[in-house]
Amino acid sequence: MNFADRDPALRPLVDRLLSPADRARLEPMLTELGALAAGELDRLAATADANPPVLRQYSPSGERIDEVDYHPAYARMVELAFGRFGLAAMSHRSGVLGWPAPAPHVVKYSLSYLFVQAEFGLACPMSMTDSAARILRMFDPDRFAEEIAALTATDMSSLSTGAMFMTEKQGGTDIAQTATEATNHGTHWTLRGNKWFASNVSADVILTLARVPGQGAGTRGLGMFLVPRLLPDGNRNTYRIDRLKDKLGSRSMASGEVTLEDAYALPVGELADGFRQMAEMLNVSRLSNAMRACALMRRAVFESIEHTRGRNVFGKSLFDQPLMRVTLLPMLLDTEAALGLVLEAAVRLDEADAGDAYSRRLIRMLTPLAKYTVCKQARRVTGEAMEVRGGNGYIEDWVNPRLLRDAHLGSIWEGSSNVIALDVLRCMRREALHRTVVDEYDGRLRAIENPDVQNTVAALVKRWEAVRNEGEELLGRAPDEQQARIGSYAESMTHTVMASLLVEQAAHEAGNRRYRKLLVANTYVCLLDSAMTRPHIALDYLGELADGGHVSLDVALAALDRQEVAYA
Structure with a gap:
């Protein structure tokens, strides 16, 4: 079992987003960590979750020590995360996993996404260690050179978290x-x-x-x-x-x-500059929250597909039951869309760190959008996955209860959903960043030349026009009305960004005569336009969508036909 191998979306995305050299370096790491996440790491995570840390406030002689004792399973996961894979270090220095320079954020988030499919709790110290090193490098690198070195160490004897x-x-x-x-x-x-x-x-x-x-x-x-x-x-x-x-x-x-x-x-x-510095740390942590939520969704989808394929009900595989397919399809689509958004944000973060002012504006808006929407999606997807497994999904012997518990955290830490939505509104009021987002992704859609996706592009261009108009209308409202409506607007904008990214990836894969992603994109766009649609073609090809199997161009294009998706 290997979580990377079973993921139909991850490798095609990094194929497009990374340079050939970086993609080649990443491949063996995906293979190794994908296997670990599905095996040893998953077992360690279950053990550590069942044996939480314990506080020892006093030594046997009565001295105040405030030591936290962790289970050996947690210590082993620390070695894997910080040592073997250098997940907190790779954005800051060269040499980690063979990268000649600090690794791109796409690399870090791709590997972390696999890690979190097994272990969520340790991802918080990973993120904060990474973010602390980032803040010290940005604002006081000379004074805290030793601390930065310790925070970015991969040798356990030198590591500081x-x-x-x-x-x-x-x-x-x-x-x-x-x-x-x-x-x-x-x-x-x-x-x-x-x-x-x-x-x-x-x-x-x-x-x-x-x-x-x-x-x-x-x-x-x-x-x-x-x-x-x-x-x-x-x-x-x-x-x-x-x-x-x-x-x-x-x-x-x-x-x-x-x-x-x-x-x-x-x-x-x-x-x-204290508040500005902390805001920088918070924003990076919020993006990490979205990545972690996406990972939980992916594990939930994996578990649901595995369970339903292995379960027969009334003489038929549960996976092949029509209503179960209706349940599984949106879980898969939302997870794949979320991964595209997380990796897009990773690319933009690298550009912003390199001094690109435009990308800095874009990532400033993408971060709260991703945090708000993806973390909410994770709560729904992990809840659905628990129900898909039935009574066993509610039992701690299985991973589902842990996925559900952890998913609720993403919408709370580093700012609850309402706080994040108000941050989106702040971006709109102060810098009109909703216009930046609309212009960026509407413009990228219009620049796509592949004829296979032109009908999908046309549908999304209309949607972007509506998003632009709604944003302007929202800013014309009284402040209380703006606050009341910003949550639904943020979610609508995020879904439109994710749809655009799916289409962009679909055009890339269609250039290589692979049309599975086009079926994903077309189905996602149809469901955005009306939640009351029933995507017959995607439901028929759910096995190919789940496994990354072959889909013909005719099938992918037919999914956008309203006669195929509307309820009778």
């Missing part, structure tokens, strides 16, 4: 209410306050916000600080882990409540 302690009890998502106080001691600062939701609570390098005296109120008064787990003399820093959270999901990884008791800290960059 990162964390972001941001949430406070009284503030939640309202960062302006942060009450932690910073005091300057010349050579260093100390922080005093409480952090209510601190994930990867045993991290070695913690980035957090605190109020700087004389800097003003609200978010203007916040500075970013690095809080090390150990002091320069090797002793434990003066913060307390009060307790670990008893979480619904992500149980393999420790989240806790922390009290900072004049904890040693160092400022990161310009203290007046």
Whole structure:
């Protein structure tokens, strides 16, 4: 069993998005990690989930130590993620997995997508370690060169993991209410306050916000600080882990409540930039959330297809039952569309990091769009997959309960859905970024020359015109009405982006006389236009869609015919 081999969408996407050299380097890694995710890693994840971390606050002699003990299965997964595959390091330095330079984000997200299909909890420390290194490189690389090296290490003896302690009890998502106080001691600062939701609570390098005296109120008064787990003399820093959270999901990884008791800290960059720095870290983490949600969806689809093919009901395979096919098809389509969006965002993030101002504007909008929509989709797809498996899907012996629990996390951490939708509205109000998105993907569709997709392109061009008009009409409304409607608008825009990316990929594959993706794209577009359609052709060819099998051009084109998809 190999999750990469069973995925009909992943390899064709990276074929198009990566250079030939990068694609060749990635292939053996896809094969290795795909097998691990379906085998050893999956077993380790189940064991770690059933044996969550434990907090030891005191040593046998009564000294305060605040150590978190992890099951050996979790430690082995750390070795695989941070060591063998360097998932937190590959965006920052050369040499990881043989890349002569930092690896493209498409590589990192493709491999992480396979990893998370087995283990979700560890993906949070992976993401925060990666993001912490990114923030230190961007804003204070000279002062924190040692910390950056440790955060990007692949040798377990040198590795430091990162964390972001941001949430406070009284503030939640309202960062302006942060009450932690910073005091300057010349050579260093100390922080005093409480952090209510601190994930990867045993991290070695913690980035957090605190109020700087004389800097003003609200978010203007916040500075970013690095809080090390150990002091320069090797002793434990003066913060307390009060307790670990008893979480619904992500149980393999420790989240806790922390009290900072004049904890040693160092400022990161310009203290007046604290909120902007944390926003940069949040945005990258939000994109990682979308990737993780996509991975959960893919595992749920895989499990559902495997189960229904192996289950006979009333003398017929469950996979071949008409109503079950109606259930499975949208799960598959939504998952494939989400993967295209995640990898598109990865490409744009690389371009933005290279200094492309236009791509930076685009990724600023794509990130909340992906976080909002894909994380919501994951909750639905994993829930459907649980029901597909029936009673066994509700039993902890199977992976479905863990997928469902973990899926709900994506819509909460790094900003709940409403917070993310309001961020989309902020992008529209301040920079009119909805116009940037419309122009980008409408323009790319119009530039496609392959005649096989022209009817699909025409349908989507009309949809983009409607999305553009709706955005302008929304901005003309009163502020309260804008807020009330932004969620549905964000979802509509995201689905249209995903449809456009499916068509773009379909045109590429059609150039090589492969038409499976065109059937996916045409069916997705029809369902977007009307949820009441019944896509007969896609349902008939569900096996080919699930396996990456052969679909003829005539079949793929017929799926766009309204006579084929409308209910009688």
